[in-house]
Amino acid sequence: MTPALEAVDVTRTYRAGDTEVTALRGVSLRIDEGEYVAVVGPSGSGKSTLMHLLGCLDRPTTGVLRVGGRDVARLSDTELAELRNARVGFVFQSFHLLGRTSARDNVALPLVYRGVPRAERRRRAAEALATVGLSHRLDHRPGQLSGGEQQRVAIARALVGDPGVVLADEPTGNLDTRTGDDVMALLERLNRDRGVAIVLVTHEPDVAARARRRVHLRDGMIESDERDTTPLQGPTPPRSDTQPRNDPPSGGDAPPEGDDPSGGDAPPEGDAPPEGDAPPGGDAPPGGGASLGGDGPSGGDVLPGRGASVGGDVPGGDGGSCEEV
Numbered sequence: 001m002t003p004a005l006e007a008v009d010v011t012r013t014y015r016a017g018d019t020e021v022t023a024l025r026g027v028s029l030r031i032d033e034g035e036y037v038a039v040v041g042p043s044g045s046g047k048s049t050l051m052h053l054l055g056c057l058d059r060p061t062t063g064v065l066r067v068g069g070r071d072v073a074r075l076s077d078t079e080l081a082e083l084r085n086a087r088v089g090f091v092f093q094s095f096h097l098l099g100r101t102s103a104r105d106n107v108a109l110p111l112v113y114r115g116v117p118r119a120e121r122r123r124r125a126a127e128a129l130a131t132v133g134l135s136h137r138l139d140h141r142p143g144q145l146s147g148g149e150q151q152r153v154a155i156a157r158a159l160v161g162d163p164g165v166v167l168a169d170e171p172t173g174n175l176d177t178r179t180g181d182d183v184m185a186l187l188e189r190l191n192r193d194r195g196v197a198i199v200l201v202t203h204e205p206d207v208a209a210r211a212r213r214r215v216h217l218r219d220g221m222i223e224s225d226e227r228d229t230t231p232l233q234g235p236t237p238p239r240s241d242t243q244p245r246n247d248p249p250s251g252g253d254a255p256p257e258g259d260d261p262s263g264g265d266a267p268p269e270g271d272a273p274p275e276g277d278a279p280p281g282g283d284a285p286p287g288g289g290a291s292l293g294g295d296g297p298s299g300g301d302v303l304p305g306r307g308a309s310v311g312g313d314v315p316g317g318d319g320g321s322c323e324e325v
């Protein structure tokens with residue numbers, strides 16, 4: 001089986017002025033379809049850096065990174081963005097929703113970059129929101145939603161384009177324990193019922209313990225990689241294909257196969273979703289291109305021209321637009 005994501009002896013070195021920081025030192029990791037993996041380790045051990053590489057938000061300094069079997073080094077920035085948009089969904093600790101945009105339009109955003117017609121985007125966004133139990137909040141803006149609801153909107157956005165993998169960086173970090181449990185239960189259900197691989201960074205031992213595999217990072221290296229060997233409960237095998245699917249998700253708790261979450265992208269900076277049916281940027285759609293502006297380790301020095309950004313300023317509604325996408 002082609003791995004969903006694969007890093008082979010990957011390093012990542014940042015330069016800050018005259019200083020070099022090597023955040024990853026030869027990491028090899030294979031994530032198969034349908035896996036549920038927690039990435040843990042002390043602060044500064046390279047967890048976020050690894051997530052950004054796995055999600056094609058960044059490129060390794062050395063080593064090989066393959067997404068769906070494709071070596072990212074061989075891809076242009078535009079191709080990389082398209083690959084990201086098709087295969088990877090992101091969920092962040094601070095949600096990264098467009099503050100003046102409805103839940104439905106936030107969720108629809110990744111589909112804009114794919115050129116999905118507006119009516120279809122809206123339908124699929126509503127279905128993705130139904131999947132996370134938010135059919136009754138389609139027109140609410142993030143500020144009108146609880147933290148747990150906002151994270152569920154972010155999960156719906158990650159899923160709307162039908163990625164094989166959802167990468168979640170501290171998805172419960174801003175939530176109280178009970179709400180965090182609900183969000184984890186939702187991610188686990190998506191993994192179990194839909195076969196979406198989940199890779200999550202967490203500092204919380206309870207959250208890590210729920211994963212079937214735990215990768216421990218220390219000083220930019222994998223210290224251990226533990227797997228649960230008990231049989232999976234529940235009937236659903238992982239997805240067997242490696243191609244993104246294009247059918248829309250259905251509502252309800254367990255959408256049938258063939259639905260189409262994508263995520264992969266995050267809202268463009270400035271909170272102004274593009275209008276119309278065509279992807280923005282002419283022939284270079286960002287395709288889920290997300291940069292981690294202020295708060296990400298990749299901030300600033302990676303993937304120029306990705307188009308969309310998930311800067312730290314995005315969540316919370318500043319600079320937002322009420323326009324529909």
Ligand SMILES: Nc1ncnc2c1ncn2[C@@H]1O[C@H](COP(=O)(O)OP(=O)(O)OP(=O)(O)O)[C@@H](O)[C@H]1O
Pocket residue numbers: 014015016021022023041042043044045046047048049050296297298299
């Ligand atoms: N853009 C950057 N420029 C320079 N150094 C960076 C950059 N991003 C991260 N680093 C450094 O790389 C190392 C790994 O950072 P990373 O954010 O991946 O760690 P982490 O394990 O996710 O930490 P935390 O748990 O605190 O979020 C750290 O030493 C950090 O200071």
